[in-house]
Amino acid sequence: MIPAPFDHITPVTLDEAIRALTSHGEEAKLLAGGHSLLPLMKLRLASPKLLIDLSKIPGLAGIRQEGDKMTVGALTTHYQIESSELLKEKCPLLPQTARVIGDVQVRNRGTIGGSLAHADPAADLAAAMLALGAELRVRGAQGERWLKAEEFFLDLMTTALSPSEILTEIRVPVLSGRCGTAYLKLPQKASGFALVGVAVWLRADGGLCADIGVGVTGLGAKPFRAVRVERHLRRKRLEPALIETASAEVTLRIEPLGDIHASAEFRAHLARLYTYRAIVEAARTAGISLTKAKGK
Amino acid sequence: MPVSKLVGARIKRREDPRLIRGLGHYVDDINLPNTLHVAILRSPHAHARIKAIRVEEALKCDGVVAVITGSDIQEQIGPVPVASQNPTLRVPKHPVLTVDKVRFVGEGVAAVVAEDRYTARDALDLIQADYEPLPVVSDPEKALEPGSPVIHPEWPDNVAFRWALKQGNLAKAFKEAYKVVKQRLVHQRLAPIALEPRGVLARYLPGEKELTLWSSTQIPHILKTQLSLMLRLPENRLRVIAPEVGGGFGSKLNVYAEEALLGYLAIRLGRPVKWIEGRRENIQATIHGRGQIGEVEVAVRKDGTILGLQYKVVADIGVYHQLLTPGIPPLTGLMLSGCYRIPAIGIEVVGVFTNRMATDAYRGAGRPEATYVMERMMDRLAQELGIDPVKIRQKNFPKPKEFPFKTATGLVYDSGNYQAALRKALKLVGYEKWRSEQKRLREERRYLGIGLSTYVEICGMGPSAAMPAGGWESGTVRMEPTGKVTVLTGASPHGQGQETSFAQIVADELGVDLDDITVIHGDTAVVPSGIGTFGSRATAVGGTAVFQSAEKVKEKAREIAAHLLEADPEDLVFSDGKFSVKGVPKKGITIQQIALEAHVAKNLPKKMEPGLSATSVFEPSNFTFPFGTHICVVEVDPKSGGIEIKKYVAVDDCGKVINPLLVDGQVQGGIAQGLGQALYEEVVYDENGQILSGSLMDYAVPKAGDLPRFELARTETPTPVNPLGVKGVGEAGTIGSTPAVVNAVVDALTPFGATHIDMPLKAEKIWRLCQGKKAARAGGGR
Amino acid sequence: MGPKKRVSIRINGVNYLHEVEPRLLLIHYLRDVVGLTGSHIGCETSVCGACTVMLDGAAVKSCTVLAVQADGAEVLTIEGLAQGEDLHPLQEGFWECHGLQCGYCTPGMILSAYQLLLRRPDPTEEEIRRAVDGNLCRCTGYQHIVDAVQYAARKMKK
Known part of the structure; x- marks a missing residue:
């Protein structure tokens, strides 16, 4: 029930977060909604020394259309996805998937980026990402890159993210036609x-x-x-x-x-x-x- | 009973205003200044020798006050007790913290006491315990095999006890049978999962030499007695308080190691100490329920008449006995014949030690096992003989005029009308309609099943001769000088609503407002004596004690009234809380005025003691035997193994009903737990004694979306055993529902040749059963 | 141990300022630091929902939120739901319909229902059952809880 001690910082820019991640290496973990990480920490299956809280960095949450793509910020909650009228119209698979994740409280707090980066082998949103051929935008000390959903999941709880990279947004196609x-x-x-x-x-x-x-x-x-x-x-x-x-x-x-x-x-x-x-x-x-x- | 206003009415609960505002006080909500927090290091092994425990690092931790191991306290605290006895019982010494070996996953090894809970938790990681693993006995059947590893060296066969019962001529019954139907039935281990885990707060006052222990318990008085023995404290210096208790279901009908440990620590450290169980600890180290593996054989005539029944049970005890552990399987034996006339019966129980947590009383406690055996077998027999499951049940019911009905196992059922409850349930569910719907859907390769369960159970736990620690209950009714009424009951509730139902009983009897009555429970310093709330006994035994005290108060008040009104007591009438002389309704005196007179005591009848209160201890002459019929309709998807409950009907008969709203709540909650056993729940131990369902991420408690709306109805057959006519209803739902669900699913899958499926009915089991077998009337296809 | 962090949280309309360890869970902050013991703890795996509170208008399991994450936020617990002596319609509903027995899950259950009625003032039975899927009740079988939420929805529509 009680996590091991750690320090907690709230960077206000992505660069600041990436610098912290780079300098602390494996000892640091990113904190988004906390609904994958905190349960592990409470059972002491994970005991990071530092939590880098992404919640104060502007622009990481939100859903918008960019041409024939839908962009979903990594800190967008499952509930925001589930209830987005825009997504229901443009890419209904995402809200359909989000609405059956966990329970209301989990969906209120859990984020798409946190869930994908955690890479639980039974996570719901991953299936939708793969079906849609989603692209994942990743920022690190070396700059920015895009990963395809298929390249992202490597193994049990393992992704293609390097230790100093942050998943920032997800892009899925607007589903047009029938x-x-x-x-x-x-x-x-x-x-x-x-x-x-x-x-x-x-x-x-x-x-x-x-x-x-x-x-x-x-x-x-x-x-x-x-x-x-x-x-x-x-x-x-x-x-x-x-x-x-x-x-x-x-x-x-x-x-x-x-x-x-x-x-x-x-x-x-x-x-x-x-x-x-x-x-x-x-x-x-x-x-x-x-x-x-x-x-x- | 006089003509009543409140008894029988749907009165909303008087305990709710504090609970819906978050103002109740469960153990962890009570904060005493200067309290220390305790965390317990538990064994990760099912069986191992402790080579060494090093606590120095933990002790160095800032804020850690003490670290205790088993060897520190083995002389100071007596063993955890077992109350149920039988002549063959073997009782291993059950230490509060283990000393040389660990024998199940979750057994207490050491305790940390620290200034706050976070520090206590941190220090656990600093204790170094070295173990040398020993061979594990996890499976109870394997434990009986020669050459199996041994848990307690003094008993190399791992047998904890044997219990048997035989009545009638079994050999003849089986010889004359048209058919003998055999079945192996497994009652899986269940975790009770009261939503509030256990918790203890202890405080010692060295000046007064008084230990007060707040515990989330169903049995404060029994706990007080047992703790005084374990801690060797005078019982009159010990006070146990069960504050708000967040559910029990039998799991808090016990005396646990932690309760004694906390009492000891409070005395030793001179500061209040608190321990709050985590959920994973709860699944490891709070009692489990069920855990029986049985082989049943039933001898039957061609027309469905049962001639005899033989049942052999292997009961999974765990490493140690808890309070009632060895008492549960015999209760299954006694109730085995269910609501049927069975002339010859034989039961053999062998209790087996395994490297697991102890089993004990979980909602139903022995009766769900009995009902499941009998009700599954009624359907098996019906299937074998080609008789409708309704008809075969009706054929074997005793008739209403045969009550009191003596069963083959020696019990005497107080009252009953099984036919009426069954008829009502059939009508309510629309049995014939569902049967034709079933036929129609099978043509479409859809699989509907209808499952019945006609149960009888045993409640109102008493008389004392049949109970390990007294089968009575106490109740006090006291009128205060201001006319308010204080009721004390030993039947300490944990959600059942006695503060309301007992107040209803008293309000009617004394003619006072419900709001003028307060029901106090759960504090051994306030309530003179008691047994507790379990076995659906609170209203039948505790409610009767309260009722009898109210009657005594009324009689004393009548004498005072007669004295004050200068009339003969016989000439007084009592109505609306007022005594008046027959024919002179205007001249009268209220019971509140009498209460004041009784206390100022200036004008009382000669030789009468002042005050207006009475205490009764009621011990029933027999148990009560509630009964009913549950019917479940399911649709099964043989491809995914999914089960959809389409309709659920329960007709229960718990005798007279004090508060129908509370009875509905008990039945609904009970059914949910029974469905949980049938469909999802199981404590899974692997062959190494590790728990694979050790948290709520893996142990499935039913959620709102899993359950259908239950349709409830009642018949009312009062019991002659107590003056209220009430039987008890706390466990009926759990007992009745489980076989109804399993019977429905097996019924749905008869086209696939199904005769039985063991619980829980997980999707995979259904799929495996159907896989490859073409349904009798249907082909494949998605 | 990491350095303590200052948190400022408005709870039931009252501002609180404390220095806390970063690892302090919101539920422990509410119960042990602020002294609001109405929210309970029934598991350590974010399943049971007994610790549910409203955090900036969203129902959350406060055992899976750090107190530092609630810095600057507004929290509503069961203690803040009634207006003085006037119960919230949900509290009334739970009382009228016998929506609780042991009462341990009730505060969390009520707040999840509160969340539902904010979003769907007129829910169906199925929606109610889905809305409290993150809250375990071992006593009631949920039927009276559904009735209680329906009662509140009706009352709030008036």
């Missing part, structure tokens, strides 16, 4: 984390799936983009049998996690099932009539 989205998850009953969660967006062109993105969380050591599933369906006429075959590929070359809540085998099954169901749901919201396709 798009459908869905995020389906089976929550672990106690924690609310995803046993398996699948995020899907697709663009319809008549009965065709013009383009599709599928992101999966909870299954393996890191969330991943189901490229094989996407490839199987892109430019195809969607039918239940085809979606089923495609969904079966979601587990290829993935080593599923197993624990007291679900074995690896069951997680793999759930991933296939939820991939199927999420694609069907996304197709439905895109206005593709699957029953018709099935009938032929």
